[in-house]
Amino acid sequence: MNAVTEFLQANGSELLLKTWEHIYISYLAVILGIIVAIPLGIALTRVPRVAQWVIGIVSVMQTIPSLAILAFFIPFLGIGTVPAVLALFIYSVLPILRNTYTSVKDVDDSLIEAGRGMGMTTWERIKGIELPLASPVIMAGIRVSSVYLIGWAALASFIGAGGLGDFIFSGLNLYDAAFIIGGAIPVTILALLTDIIFGRIEKLVTPKGIRDSEKTA
Template structure:
């Protein structure tokens, strides 16, 4: 216990800085993933002939090791935050894209036709019918993606992007378990907190009457 207190007294400020860097990198990548994957998923429901090809291509990118992706971006984007966010962004896209495409595609066609009968435009149907009904599944994809990215962001330390991975890799280089724990424990806590936060958001955006159905599927 005394060793932990001493460690925090010596490295507390740096730990806070690395935690903020980790949150910034992870959440920025997730935000970019949402801004790209949700509209793309909706658009693909309109062109199902190429949907599976696009999702398949993104799935292949997901299988590439994260370190290889990070290394790939270095010649183009250098080192630091930008290539780290770009790499994490690629990993964020698949769960959000797949869930958006699947959930919007499975909206009851009768409801879509009813919207057309009421004179709703395509944009109005997306905003008023499709997105509200698909939101629980879309949020589930965002939630999964966010939790994964919190863990993967530790690898950003390899290309000088900072984050809690700096503590982990310093501990490995110095053979100092205190540094490893100081990096690994906050990453775990951040992942758990992220899961809880997005679970609450998922519950909030779920229309009444849909939540019970989703839980019974």
Template sequence: MNEVIEFLQENGSELLLKSWEHIYISYLAVLLGIIVAIPLGIVLSRVPKVAQWVIGTVSVLQTIPSLAILAFFIPILGIGTVPAIAALFIYSVLPILRNTYTSIKGVDRSLIEAGKGMGMTTWERTIGIELPLSASVIMAGIRVSSVYLIGWAALASFIGAGGLGDFIFSGLNLYEPAFIIAGAIPVTILALLTDLIFSRIEKMVTPKGLKSTEKTA
């Protein structure tokens, strides 16, 4: 216990800074993924033939090792937070895109036809019918993406992007378990907190009628 207190006294301010860098890199990449993947998923739901090709391409990119993606962006974007965010953004897209596409396609067509009968435009049907009914599935994709990115962001340390990976790799290089633990535990806590936050948001955006249906199912 005394060793932990001593470590925090010596490195507490740096630990807070690295935690903030980790959150910034991860959450910004997720935000960019949301901005791109949700509208793209909605568009692709209208063109299933193109959708299979696009989702397949993104799935292939997802299989590329994260270190390789980071290395790929170095000649283009240099080192630091920008290439790290760009690489993490690529990994954030697939779960959100796939869940958005699947959930929009799964909306009961009779409800869409009812909206048409009421004179609703395509935009109004998307905002008023499709997105509310798909919100829980889309949020599930965002949750998965966010938790994965919190873990993968530790690798951003390799290209000078900072984050808690600095503690982990310093510990490995110096054979200091305290540094490894100081980096790994906050990453785990951040991942759990992120999952909790997005699970609460998922419940908030799920329509009440759908919630009651899920409980009785």
């Protein structure tokens, strides 16, 4: 305990900086994942045959070890934040894409037909019917993706992108448990806070009718 206290006294300001770097890398990757995966997931519901191929390819990419992806980007992008964010972005896509595709595809066809009968355009049906009904499942995918990325972002320090992984790997190199704990505990706290925050957002975006049905179930 004394070692951890000494670590905080000696590295408190740097810990705040590394925490900010960790949040920046993780959340930027998630935002990019949202920007790409949600429109792509909606588009794929219109072409189911293509959807299986695209989701399959993304799933295969998800199985590639994260260090391998980081190493792959180094010859093209060098080291630092950019390759780290792109690598994490690749990992963020699958949960969001799969949940978006599944939830939009499962929207009741009778509701879509009702919207079409009212003269709604394709965009109006997406915005007014499909996305509101699919939003809880989409948000669940964003939530899972965000929590995973908080943990994976620790590997970004391997290519000089900063973050709390710097403390963890310094502790491993120096055989100093205080550095490992000083990096690992904030990562865990960030992951838990992210899960709580996105869980609240998930409830907020859930249509009232669905929330009421869940309460009575």
